[in-house]
Amino acid sequence: MIPRAAKTQRRTRIQEEKEEKILEAALDVFSAYGFRGATIDQIADAAGMSKPNLLYYFRTKEAVHRTLLDRMLFTWLEPLKAFDADGDPESEIRSYIRRKLEMSRDFPRESRLFANEILQGAPHIEDELTGPLKALVDEKAQVIRTWAKAGKIAKCDPYHLIFSIWSTTQHYADFDVQVRAVLGNNAGEGRFEDAARYLEELFLRGLKVEKVIS
Amino acid sequence: MIPRAAKTQRRTRIQEEKEEKILEAALDVFSAYGFRGATIDQIADAAGMSKPNLLYYFRTKEAVHRTLLDRMLFTWLEPLKAFDADGDPESEIRSYIRRKLEMSRDFPRESRLFANEILQGAPHIEDELTGPLKALVDEKAQVIRTWAKAGKIAKCDPYHLIFSIWSTTQHYADFDVQVRAVLGNNAGEGRFEDAARYLEELFLRGLKVEKVIS
DNA sequence: CGATAAATTGACCGGTTGGTAAAACCTTAC
DNA sequence: GTAAGGTTTTACCAACCGGTCAATTTATCG
Secondary structure, eight states: OOTTTGGGTOOOHHHHHHHHHHHHHHHHHHHHHHHHHOOHHHHHHHHTSOHHHHHHHSSSHHHHHHHHHHHHHHHHHHHHHTOOTTSOHHHHHHHHHHHHHHHHHHOHHHHHHHHHHHHTTOTTTHHHIIIIIHHHHHHHHHHHHHHHHTTSSOOOOHHHHHHHHHHHHHHHHHTHHHHHHHHOSOOTTHHHHHHHHHHHHHHHHHHSOOOOOO | OOTTTGGGTOOOHHHHHHHHHHHHHHHHHHHHHHHHHOOHHHHHHHHTSOHHHHHHHSSSHHHHHHHHHHHHHHHHHHHHHTOOTTSOHHHHHHHHHHHHHHHHHHOHHHHHHHHHHHHTTOTTTHHHIIIIIHHHHHHHHHHHHHHHHTTSSOOOOHHHHHHHHHHHHHHHHHTHHHHHHHHOSOOTTHHHHHHHHHHHHHHHHHHSOOOOOO
């Protein structure tokens, strides 16, 4: 016995495997239906196990969701953390856009999980938003402001700049169905590069210091 | 009797009022929890009536949802329809951005209803996306392409341009909680104007034909 | 092997879900 | 007023929800 108490001490091979399988399935379901719209049965089915079996590894539906959110939030902020104050502004912004776009391509379910959570009022992660996230954004906004003051980029509201990078890049994951519908289901491979090229140009032109025509 | 059959022929004063009240309440609930996460009881409560009473006016939960989506889709496409091929490119784009941003400010629930639907795979409106929406976007993309060829704006992928305007403007409705958390709950009034000024500058600078420095 | 703990299952629980039936209640038009 | 039709409510249903429990099966290890 000692099923869930032992988890904090030692983990079995089976525990490791099954928990991973559950989280994988839960990511599918939660990202597609939101927290309230998802059911444990659905997740258990997708994970190939019975509902009581799933609840043997995670006490509640909320525990599964929490674990997914915690994991996601960490990796989600990585690109912004990498934003380097000492780097070249243009290439920093360019690589930030690219990294965020790659995340939309490679982890669309995580993006939708996050979008669902925010859309529904962020009931589970409000503290993370007003705490760590705000602190990080405040810090990077200061960096951008410094660049602008030094004349390295055009003056602009750094917060709205960050918002616009977030929204444009995440759009390709969160609104994937719409993007597909509008572009037609073809253009599968080129789509990512097209978007990357367009966004880089938009932001870098938009931020370039205006040349004085002499 | 003849409760729901008569609705297509003649509508009572009470019918008109109650249906409106239901849709108003349903917009609150569906936009906050998505289709599956919302319950009829919740909507009925918010509308100040009993569940069977609600189901007297709308046969099913899906019927309420459908009605909301149909209404929303119509008004949602209005700004893009107003995009005028014969107008001045710069002011057309500027006013499109502003109109979309105003919709995020004035109809955030409608925006979230739409976002929820798309996020969950657009099960109820796939046909509208691949049909009318795609046709409209195709048409306007052609307009943008013509402007670019005439040298009135910089060359860019018109589809991704439209996507980026959609995503940046709708972000302020759909991710409102996050925006509030990052900016702090103050700055209530100025927020809209700040966003509008930033976005107009971003897009208009990003689309300006590059001046040759002589 | 055998024993001990871990993993899995089926049966079940109280509450909620979307939806129905019929009776009671109101409005309206004559 | 009154009768016919529109509206609302009470009681109810089967299916499903998140979660528990005891019993069974399986893996681990000396």
